[in-house]
Amino acid sequence: MASDDLPVPVFSKPVTLRDVAAQAGVSVATASKALNDQGRMTAETRERIRETARRLGFRPNSLAQSLLRRRSFTVGLLTNDTYGRFSLPLMSGISDALVDNGVSVFLCNVEEDPRLGQMHVDAMLDKRVDGIIATGKRIDRHLPVDLGNLRVPVIYAFTQPDPDAIAFVSDDADGARLAVEHLFWLGWKRIAHVTGPASFAVVHARAQAYRDVLIENGLPVTEPLLGSWSEAWGHQAVAQLFDRKSERPDAVFCGNDQIARGVIDALRERGLGVPGDVGVIGFDNWEIVAEATRPPLTSVDMNLVALGREAGLTLLSLVGGKPAAPGIRKLPCRLVVRQSCGHPLDG
Amino acid sequence: MASDDLPVPVFSKPVTLRDVAAQAGVSVATASKALNDQGRMTAETRERIRETARRLGFRPNSLAQSLLRRRSFTVGLLTNDTYGRFSLPLMSGISDALVDNGVSVFLCNVEEDPRLGQMHVDAMLDKRVDGIIATGKRIDRHLPVDLGNLRVPVIYAFTQPDPDAIAFVSDDADGARLAVEHLFWLGWKRIAHVTGPASFAVVHARAQAYRDVLIENGLPVTEPLLGSWSEAWGHQAVAQLFDRKSERPDAVFCGNDQIARGVIDALRERGLGVPGDVGVIGFDNWEIVAEATRPPLTSVDMNLVALGREAGLTLLSLVGGKPAAPGIRKLPCRLVVRQSCGHPLDG
DNA sequence: CCAGTAAGAGAAAACCTTTTCCCAGCTAAG
DNA sequence: CTTAGCTGGGAAAAGGTTTTCTCTTACTGG
Numbered sequence: 038m039a040s041d042d043l044p045v046p047v048f049s050k051p052v053t054l055r056d057v058a059a060q061a062g063v064s065v066a067t068a069s070k071a072l073n074d075q076g077r078m079t080a081e082t083r084e085r086i087r088e089t090a091r092r093l094g095f096r097p098n099s100l101a102q103s104l105l106r107r108r109s110f111t112v113g114l115l116t117n118d119t120y121g122r123f124s125l126p127l128m129s130g131i132s133d134a135l136v137d138n139g140v141s142v143f144l145c146n147v148e149e150d151p152r153l154g155q156m157h158v159d160a161m162l163d164k165r166v167d168g169i170i171a172t173g174k175r176i177d178r179h180l181p182v183d184l185g186n187l188r189v190p191v192i193y194a195f196t197q198p199d200p201d202a203i204a205f206v207s208d209d210a211d212g213a214r215l216a217v218e219h220l221f222w223l224g225w226k227r228i229a230h231v232t233g234p235a236s237f238a239v240v241h242a243r244a245q246a247y248r249d250v251l252i253e254n255g256l257p258v259t260e261p262l263l264g265s266w267s268e269a270w271g272h273q274a275v276a277q278l279f280d281r282k283s284e285r286p287d288a289v290f291c292g293n294d295q296i297a298r299g300v301i302d303a304l305r306e307r308g309l310g311v312p313g314d315v316g317v318i319g320f321d322n323w324e325i326v327a328e329a330t331r332p333p334l335t336s337v338d339m340n341l342v343a344l345g346r347e348a349g350l351t352l353l354s355l356v357g358g359k360p361a362a363p364g365i366r367k368l369p370c371r372l373v374v375r376q377s378c379g380h381p382l383d384g
Numbered sequence: 385m386a387s388d389d390l391p392v393p394v395f396s397k398p399v400t401l402r403d404v405a406a407q408a409g410v411s412v413a414t415a416s417k418a419l420n421d422q423g424r425m426t427a428e429t430r431e432r433i434r435e436t437a438r439r440l441g442f443r444p445n446s447l448a449q450s451l452l453r454r455r456s457f458t459v460g461l462l463t464n465d466t467y468g469r470f471s472l473p474l475m476s477g478i479s480d481a482l483v484d485n486g487v488s489v490f491l492c493n494v495e496e497d498p499r500l501g502q503m504h505v506d507a508m509l510d511k512r513v514d515g516i517i518a519t520g521k522r523i524d525r526h527l528p529v530d531l532g533n534l535r536v537p538v539i540y541a542f543t544q545p546d547p548d549a550i551a552f553v554s555d556d557a558d559g560a561r562l563a564v565e566h567l568f569w570l571g572w573k574r575i576a577h578v579t580g581p582a583s584f585a586v587v588h589a590r591a592q593a594y595r596d597v598l599i600e601n602g603l604p605v606t607e608p609l610l611g612s613w614s615e616a617w618g619h620q621a622v623a624q625l626f627d628r629k630s631e632r633p634d635a636v637f638c639g640n641d642q643i644a645r646g647v648i649d650a651l652r653e654r655g656l657g658v659p660g661d662v663g664v665i666g667f668d669n670w671e672i673v674a675e676a677t678r679p680p681l682t683s684v685d686m687n688l689v690a691l692g693r694e695a696g697l698t699l700l701s702l703v704g705g706k707p708a709a710p711g712i713r714k715l716p717c718r719l720v721v722r723q724s725c726g727h728p729l730d731g
Numbered sequence: 732c733c734a735g736t737a738a739g740a741g742a743a744a745a746c747c748t749t750t751t752c753c754c755a756g757c758t759a760a761g
Numbered sequence: 762c763t764t765a766g767c768t769g770g771g772a773a774a775a776g777g778t779t780t781t782c783t784c785t786t787a788c789t790g791g
């Protein structure tokens with residue numbers, strides 16, 4: 038009669054607790070208690086109700102539960118770098134930690150737009166998220182949104198936090214130490230540093246650690262070369278480092294893997310072998326670059342997945358009511374050794 | 385008295401419609417109607433209620449609204465490639481489209497684990513998502529989860545769909561045509577094809593289009609070289625193509641940008657200039673690679689952001705009750721011209 | 732046989748909002 | 762003056778679950 042031949046699927050109604058109770062011949066109260074292991078009733082009744090629920094495919098409506106419990110088992114993940122190289126592993130770690138604990142994640146990309154940010158935060162609050170994690174692509178930049186005085190706990194990861202919030206960042210000084218000490222232990226003596234622009238806080242943190250390690254070990258310090266984060270800059274920097282009259286470096290600590298790649302390419306073009314003549318180390322351990330480089334690039338990994346995981350777990354504990362001291366927690370980096378720095382045995 | 389000096393923030397209670405109604409001296413029913421532009425009342429009453437709500441910072445509880453409306457303004461985004469190169473722009477497009485329409489996105493990474501997948505789908509259903517979008521990193525692989533016969537509409541994007549579902553994929557044949565025709569129009573005559581492994585469906589689709597275009601234009605067809613998606617393979621392929629006695633190609637259509645980069649590097653090492661001696665074109669338009677290549681790489685862009693956006697909008701229309709025909713929709717690609725193929729004027 | 736207690740199960744409130752229905756009071760037409 | 766119709770606003774149900782409270786029945790000990 039009706040035009041039922043159109044492909045308009047009619048979706049079956051979800052089965053409710055009421056349905057289960059009716060089928061099992063008990064009240065909804067009893068049914069609820071049976072399924073939640075609450076209250077007192079004969080084992081027989083409990084099992085009968087459970088069996089009915091199973092048979093009907095009953096699944097409790099989370100909305101109703103959340104409304105009552107005032108807890109949604111959902112958190113908001115705010116970022117201004119959806120889909121960037123850094124926030125990706127970070128988000129992966131965060132969402133793993135949360136999902137493992139039965140918490141779902143709302144993904145919100147706020148770009149650089151404060152209005153968009155406010156909108157998202159409001160929407161998340163309206164949906165009664167249990168907490169919020171803010172992440173970014175730069176440690177030294179704020180998200181364009183104010184997360185102070187919210188009704189829920191907030192954690193910052195890899196982004197500039199509010200003054201007395203809890204934040205997780207990578208320890209860039211530690212990473213730089215790892216890199217330079219690695220070069221030193223392998224016997225390289227004149228270690229240069231080619232890195233990104235001065236506008237990044239990490240550039241200064243790493244440069245300082247670089248100087249510290251050189252001085253501690255009695256090696257000559259040359260001023261870091263600041264430029265951009267690109268391969269092209271790595272290329273250029275090699276020209277600067279190897280054209281000059283003064284003593285040329287025998288190793289280069291690069292601010293990221295792209296620079297390192299540019300450096301290696303430029304060295305090859307001048308007939309200098311890596312790691313035969315010059316040792317090169319990168320930063321970020323961006324695998325797709327580090328592994329495609331010839332030779333594969335030794336690099337510093339910021340452990341972003343672990344950092345994200347830590348942030349997620351901390352938020353969960355906060356949501357659970359456990360207090361935590363505000364402040365910035367710096368997590369150590371990790372060296373990933375491939376072939377671009379040579380090997381102790383190569384002496 | 386109590387140990388109030390511990391940093392345990394006490395979060396203020398949200399203000400409810402009841403609070404607003406009480407403050408304004410009306411019933412909750414009237415308050416609701418005032419705020420939603422429903423019902424009849426004096427303009428004065430309506431404005432008074434609104435002002436009260438504004439003053440109290442009232443925000444309706446989405447949970448309660450969703451429960452009542454049976455619609456949560458939330459959709460689930462399922463992927464087995466969180467944080468991969470393809471799903472990223474895809475997800476970006478999807479979430480933009482949804483967020484623009486006031487819909488929030490649950491992000492779920494199912495890896496390759498069917499149990500995890502089922503868990504996520506169940507959780508999403510429990511939270512009463514309005515719909516689900518499934519994305520993947522390969523057009524020719526299923527997500528490890530069954531999305532047939534769900535209570536909500538499902539859209540597939542860049543992943544193998546269920547038989548009679550709605551899916552969006554890129555038109556790989558179209559992309560390959562664009563690439564090969566571009567090379568042809570620029571005057572290259574002996575066009576080779578270096579691509580990925582035979583296990584990928586796109587490899588065959590593109591190879592066929594490559595052959596078709598060559599034949600249509602009376603150019604000699606050489607068998608595509610199948611390998612891996614890596615720079616290293618690009619390198620190797622150049623050896624195969626240029627060491628042989630028979631006529632050497634004057635242009636290479638590469639299966640992705642990494643291969644293209646390997647090809648260009650290898651050509652340079654043999655003293656062949658790009659685009660002076662050989663034209664090279666990539667696929668994927670992975671900007672960070674394409675732009676860092678010397679010379680910058682002309683490449684085919686699969687328009688994944690647009691594809692995601694389309695998928696998001698279609699899901700929304702489905703959720704809104706509009707029927708849509710099942711089937712696979714192939715979206716065209718786009719050529720991004722940089723410098724690796726030369727230029728008509730260079731003739 | 733009676734009081735006291737425990738077990739088993741249901742009724743109802745609570746979470747918060749939306750919507751339908753209804754009521755009281757008033758005006759205009761007959 | 763009656764009837765119909767309109768106006769402003771409230772009561773109550775609905776949505777699905779959890780939890781507290783209450784009630785009935787049966788059993789135990791004296």
